[in-house]
Amino acid sequence: MKNISSLILVFILLVIWQGAAMGVDAAYILPSPTQILERLWELREPLILVHLPATMGVTALGLCISVVLGLLLAISMDWNPKLEKALYPIIVASQTIPTTAIAPLFILWFGYGIWSKVLVTILMTFFPIAITVFDGLKGTKREMEELLMTYGATKKDIFLKLKLPTALPSFFSAIKMSIPLSVIGAAIAEWLGAQKGLGYFSKRMMTQLDGAGVFAPVVLLSVVAMVTVWIITIIERKIITWRKEL
Amino acid sequence: MLEFKNVSFRYDVDAFSMMEDLSFSVEDGEFVSIIGASGCGKSTIFRLINGLEKPQKGEILVDGKPIASLKQYSAFMPQKDLLFPWRTIEKNICLPMELAGVPPKEQEARCREVLEQVGLLDYMKKYPKDLSGGMKQRVSFARTLLSGADMLLLDEPFSALDYLTRVEMQEWLLHQWEHYDKTILFITHDVEEAVFLSQKIFVIQDRPFSSMEMVEVPLSYPRDRSDLKKPEIVELKEQLIGKLRRSVSV
Numbered sequence: 102m103k104n105i106s107s108l109i110l111v112f113i114l115l116v117i118w119q120g121a122a123m124g125v126d127a128a129y130i131l132p133s134p135t136q137i138l139e140r141l142w143e144l145r146e147p148l149i150l151v152h153l154p155a156t157m158g159v160t161a162l163g164l165c166i167s168v169v170l171g172l173l174l175a176i177s178m179d180w181n182p183k184l185e186k187a188l189y190p191i192i193v194a195s196q197t198i199p200t201t202a203i204a205p206l207f208i209l210w211f212g213y214g215i216w217s218k219v220l221v222t223i224l225m226t227f228f229p230i231a232i233t234v235f236d237g238l239k240g241t242k243r244e245m246e247e248l249l250m251t252y253g254a255t256k257k258d259i260f261l262k263l264k265l266p267t268a269l270p271s272f273f274s275a276i277k278m279s280i281p282l283s284v285i286g287a288a289i290a291e292w293l294g295a296q297k298g299l300g301y302f303s304k305r306m307m308t309q310l311d312g313a314g315v316f317a318p319v320v321l322l323s324v325v326a327m328v329t330v331w332i333i334t335i336i337e338r339k340i341i342t343w344r345k346e347l
Numbered sequence: 348m349l350e351f352k353n354v355s356f357r358y359d360v361d362a363f364s365m366m367e368d369l370s371f372s373v374e375d376g377e378f379v380s381i382i383g384a385s386g387c388g389k390s391t392i393f394r395l396i397n398g399l400e401k402p403q404k405g406e407i408l409v410d411g412k413p414i415a416s417l418k419q420y421s422a423f424m425p426q427k428d429l430l431f432p433w434r435t436i437e438k439n440i441c442l443p444m445e446l447a448g449v450p451p452k453e454q455e456a457r458c459r460e461v462l463e464q465v466g467l468l469d470y471m472k473k474y475p476k477d478l479s480g481g482m483k484q485r486v487s488f489a490r491t492l493l494s495g496a497d498m499l500l501l502d503e504p505f506s507a508l509d510y511l512t513r514v515e516m517q518e519w520l521l522h523q524w525e526h527y528d529k530t531i532l533f534i535t536h537d538v539e540e541a542v543f544l545s546q547k548i549f550v551i552q553d554r555p556f557s558s559m560e561m562v563e564v565p566l567s568y569p570r571d572r573s574d575l576k577k578p579e580i581v582e583l584k585e586q587l588i589g590k591l592r593r594s595v596s597v
Contacts (some may be wrong), residue, residue, distance in 0.1 A: 244429055251423040252399040252443040252494055262442070266433045343432035343476065 132313035136149070140313035141320060148321060157299040159215060160285040163222025164279060170223070171230030171275070179238040179264065192228055200224045201289055208294040213340065218290035225286035226279040233278065237271025238264050273337040277330050282325045349373040349396070349498060349530070354405035355393060364555040371549065371559055375497070378524055380541035381559070383551030389534045392497045397423050419447065421546055423493035426503045428483040437471045438469070443494035450574060459475040464526065469575045472529040481512040488523065490536045502573055507537070512530045514572070517543055521570060538587045542573060550590050562587065
């Protein structure tokens with residue numbers, strides 16, 4: 102086990118938390134980890150059957166749209182330097198806008214349905230994907246590009262045979278970065294207004310002063326995000342065996 | 348045959364020309380080295396030949412035809428192997444053929460043949476990371492060969508290798524050149540390498556240069572490293588080093 106030391110640290114922190122919670126002895130303010138797990142178990146049916154699928158639906162839909170849009174933007178900026186000059190500064194600057202602060206507007210504009218939430222998720226993940234993939238495409242070695250040109254390669258050949266493989270590691274980094282962001286985006290949007298979903302559930306528990314009930318869906322969200330990132334990492338290792346050599 | 352006719356060239360960012368009114372020619376099947384101090388424009392000659400740069404004046408002809416009208420007349424082998432780490436050795440070697448639209452069956456057959464010739468058939472399905480520096484340069488050479496061009500432009504291909512590997516690779520290259528009937532233009536700053544390998548040596552001394560001094564190496568093929576000890580060869584090496592030094596001090 103390579104991560105043994107961090108596991109120990111997590112365990113210690115959990116023990117401290119447990120001790121502090123038992124000391125405070127007010128579950129509506131600070132529920133203990135065991136109380137949270139207990140609540141998670143009690144609420145398993147509505148959480149896993151109703152609210153988790155709702156949140157995952159928003160996350161998956163938002164992430165897919167983000168990936169498609171992000172890739173399109175990254176590729177078109179790489180293809181056309183004029184587009185790059187026009188768009189790149191805007192994209193970078195727009196990352197400073199706090200999405201969470203403008204999220205309520207989307208609820209206002211698009212209502213309580215799924216699309217307002219998908220939109221928040223897209224807004225959270227689209228820019229990191231576009232920028233990371235674009236930088237990956239730009240990371241192509243000039244010498245390799247010229248070598249292909251001496252073989253008579255067209256722009257399309259260079260893109261398919263050189264740029265795409267070069268950018269693949271960046272693409273995976275972008276996905277891994279975006280998964281937690283999209284989960285956060287979905288949860289925030291649900292907090293602001295929804296009829297179901299883990300964010301919505303967490304907020305409802307808050308109004309009932311159920312501390313452990315607030316935490317339970319959060320734990321579930323974190324676990325799902327971690328597992329997804331882990332799966333992507335495994336796929337990445339299978340596909341990319343050359344990361345170290347570039 | 349390759350001909351430069353009154354070629355002038357200057358990089359956009361430079362204040363001075365690289366070459367002015369340069370003319371020279373290389374016959375088919377020759378092994379010619381170009382030597383000169385670093386930054387003198389050796390590599391620029393290759394960039395002009397393979398069309399990455401266009402001359403401001405003059406013409407570059409291959410077999411009497413301007414290069415703009417030709418395809419696959421030259422193949423460039425860079426100093427770094429530039430093998431694609433995500434491709435197997437086989438796929439790396441097939442890259443120029445892929446781009447030229449050679450049918451896959453034929454690609455594989457030619458790849459096998461050339462790998463056998465360079466002694467790396469066992470590595471066909473391996474990745475570049477599994478190979479040593481010398482082996483990678485051999486693969487890079489094989490890739491250059493299979494681009495199908497008759498003129499090979501080798502830009503300091505062995506300069507990043509350690510001395511023993513370099514010596515081995517030089518002998519290996521001569522062997523390959525005798526086996527395949529190709530014209531080789533070889534850039535180097537190593538005088539001994541140029542003398543050992545080539546029939547003719549072009550020396551670049553000034554910048555901008557309008558001509559290159561041509562020196563013939565009085566040795567026949569096949570060559571042996573002991574040939575380098577012959578008095579006339581030792582003297583030739585000294586002469587060449589003297590010329591390069593003078594150009595550096597200017």
